[in-house]
Every structure is written in structure tokens, then in C-alpha cells.
Amino acid sequence: MRAQARTQSSIAVTGGNVAGGGSWVLVNASPDILSQLRANPDLQPGRQVRDSALVAIILVDAQVDHTTGLYMLREAVRPWPIWCTDRTQADLTRGNPILSVLSHYCGVEHHRIDFGSAAFAVDAVPGVRFRALPVAGKPAPYSPSRDSPISGDNIALLIEDAQSGRTALYAPGLGAIDDQLWDAMQSAACVMVDGTFWTDDEMIRLGVSRKYARDIGHLPQTGTGGMLEWLGRLPSATRKILIHINNTNPILNESSAEATEVGRRGVEIAWDGMEIEL
């Protein structure tokens, strides 16, 4: 077995000159954010004490693995501009009120993400536009709508280079692919999509949970209508990357038949420090 350790799913986006110490938007704040900052000097230019190159945060949902890093960012010198839907904001001020906890430290400047409206931009990161697409999924276990998801509980993020118009789609949690999302996937130059589980029953077979992938809002890679089938229908020029890979997924073992199969299909398996240029 050959498997490299991976920290938990999140990305940082910039439109500026990376080498020049540009400003970055963090999309999801994983529990591993401190190691991730240390491993990426671009994100920690060290211009002053407690400085980072992160200037805003976008959350795609209220899950623990996408929000716990906010605690580690609490000592920022100014309130964090945080973009999320009303649904996510509700869960993060009630069931798991991280945003309320932050008010005792750096504070939060909340920006609401709406659907259907124009794309939004983040002030200090010019040249990039974001658009949210609602996706089928599951809100966090502490959400009152856990068992009957509501639009806005989970989003996919379409990230556009304003100059070229090229887009990347970021969707770490994705229970199904509807027409709107499929349109976005087809027109994207790069799709980073839910790579959580290889099979629907993976956690059950390993005895770590009694839940199926689809029960918790994740489309497995294999089986009828699985992620690999969808990705196979995209243009061959589209960069296809599996992200948010659970530690039960056999593709993490680089010498596995499953990882080989993914590679054969022209699909990449994300790794820490991966850089994507649009």
C-alpha cells in the first residue's frame, strides 16, 4: 500500500499575482487549517504579527469539516468577511454556533450568498467572481433540517476568472447532479467534485458506520449514476478532480486497482498543495 496523508478539504482562491503575496479567499475552513497555512508560504506572507494572506472566507455548508478551522482563525486582527447562505448561517449560530463564538474574538462580517442573483466578488481579491449553485446534499447533523434538506443547506461554488471567463466548479459535497449543476460542469474548465466514497456501502462494509454514502448526501464514485459515470460524459479537455476523499476510500491507496481505474479514466485524485490555474 502506498498512500500519502492528506489534510481535510478546503481550497484558497486568488486572482492576483500569487508570487507577489496576493490576497486569497479561503473556501471552507478545515480543522487542518493551521497545517495548511504552514505548508503554503503564499498564504502566510508574514507582513506583520498574526498576518495571513487570507482576506475572506466562503463556506459551502455548515459541516464540522468545513467550519472548525474558524476557531483557529479567531485571533485575526479584524472581523472575518464570511460568505454563506442563510441556511448555513442559521446552523452556525444555533446548532453549532461558531459564528457567535467568533463574536467574542475577531468578529464576523457576514455576507449573504443568494441563488439566482448575479455572481459576487470579494473586495480584496479582484479578477475572480463566484456564483453559488444549490446542490442536493445533507445539512450537518446539528441542523434542524438534517432529515429534510432545504435549498441552501449545501452549495457548489462556481469560480470564474473574470478576464478569461473560464470557470472551475468546487463541490465537495454532492448528493445528486441536477440540470443546473450539470450545465455548470459541462462549461467548466475544471471540476473539483465530491470524491468522498468509492461505493455507496463503503462505511458499512468497513464497520465504521451504519450509513450509506447517499444517506449522508454524497454521490459515490461507482455504481449506476455514480460520479465516474458523470465525469466520463464531460469533454476530455475538462480537468476532473476528486476532492473531499474519506479515509475509507480505496483510491487513497495509490497502488490500488481503484486508483488505477480513476487514472485510466483521466480523473485526478486531489493531493495537498495541488495548484490549479484557470
Next chain:
Amino acid sequence: MRAQARTQSSIAVTGGNVAGGGSWVLVNASPDILSQLRANPDLQPGRQVRDSALVAIILVDAQVDHTTGLYMLREAVRPWPIWCTDRTQADLTRGNPILSVLSHYCGVEHHRIDFGSAAFAVDAVPGVRFRALPVAGKPAPYSPSRDSPISGDNIALLIEDAQSGRTALYAPGLGAIDDQLWDAMQSAACVMVDGTFWTDDEMIRLGVSRKYARDIGHLPQTGTGGMLEWLGRLPSATRKILIHINNTNPILNESSAEATEVGRRGVEIAWDGMEIEL
């Protein structure tokens, strides 16, 4: 400057045969718990999927830097036995309700820490006894008693080898030293004490906060009645270790005059992976 990176303050305690893969009590769950587990193979024997050698958790307060690691331990296969005072339990079910969040994952088996009563033991870790001492300090910023601390908001933990009777005192947050605590320090074989700040005004001078060390419940090392003065009065055989060192503290720079001064006084500066045998 020569400074090694340190993860955030927490310790693990065992009474058994360490090499044999014994069971450990985690005292405080730092945001760096995942790196700490990875760096200490004794804590991750890997006997089964999602296994660790941790069998229980003791929290000395409800602060973010002592509790955020609980999120990363949420996929445990059984409810975590968590020992804390009623004050800490209240803050962790209200202002920052991590314990309530955990109820949606592995669950929590709460054990109450009382003062004045007999020492307590943790079932799966024989040979070790714990006793809590109330200490002057500050509860977390999200505590309703932030500005008027109540006994139980912060504790020091006296850890006793049941066979030899030798003790270690663990007190990462300590605003003052009262008679009861001083007695415990004098009779301990090892004291691990609040090493957060070198001077009372350290954060103000560096411009990272408007607060004095004493404002937030930490006794600085220097100045009249400072920690080094207290430690200097302990028997020379007592092992004296500064822990919970803030990233503004000059002793983190091993070539600093301050670090040299600490060494000259026979006081150690904690580092990741330090092992203490009683």
C-alpha cells in the same frame, strides 16, 4: 533566532506499560490533536479502524484551545468519557456547545469533577489518580461569568502515581497561586505550569491585543510575584516546566536572553513530544 514550532497545549497520561500500547487519558483536546496523535505512535496503536489509545478526556476549562480538538475526535466508536467541572460543562453546552454538537456524533459520557472530594480515577487507566484544585483564572470569553470568575471555571490537575504516591501538577492557566495550590506545588515531583506570557504587557507592546496577561487569567513569568519567583522557591529536585506558551513569549526563541535566564533557573520550556516519568 532559533525557535521550534510547537503545537497547542495538551498532555496524555497513562499508568500502564507504555510500550505495550496502554490506555491513555487525554488532558485537554487542543486544536492540534490530529498532528499530536500522528506524532505519537503510542497514542495510535491502530488495533482497528478509527482506533486510538485515548480512552477518556479531562478538560481543565472550556477555552477554545483546550476543547476544539473534541470536534476532531467526533468519529469515535463509542461515547467519550469526559471529565470536567459543572462550570466547564455549562459553557460547553451553552456559549460554545461542543458537547451538544458531539451528541450528534459519538456522544459524551459526562463525569463531574468536584472539589474537596476524594481523588478520581479513570476506569481503563489503572494506577493513576487525579485531583482537581480550583485556580484563579478567567473562564472563556463566551462564558457568562467571564468578568466575574466562579470557582470551577479553571482547575489545576494533580496527577498521582497510585503506587509511588508521587505527583505531577498540570496547570496551563493560572492567574494566581493560593495556599492550596502552593501546597500542591511544593509536594509535587513535577510542576507543569502556566508559561503563557513573559511579561504582563507583552501582547500590548506587540500590538496584538489590548489586554494584560493578568486581565485574561495568566500569571506572567516576570515581575513581582511572577511565576519564576514562585518556581525559585520550590525544592531544587522538583522538575519545573513552563507549558502553554503563547507565540508572543520570547522564551520560544531558544537563543534569547529570556530562554537562557529560564534555563539558568533550572526551569524547562516544554516542547512537543516531551515525556515525563513520575
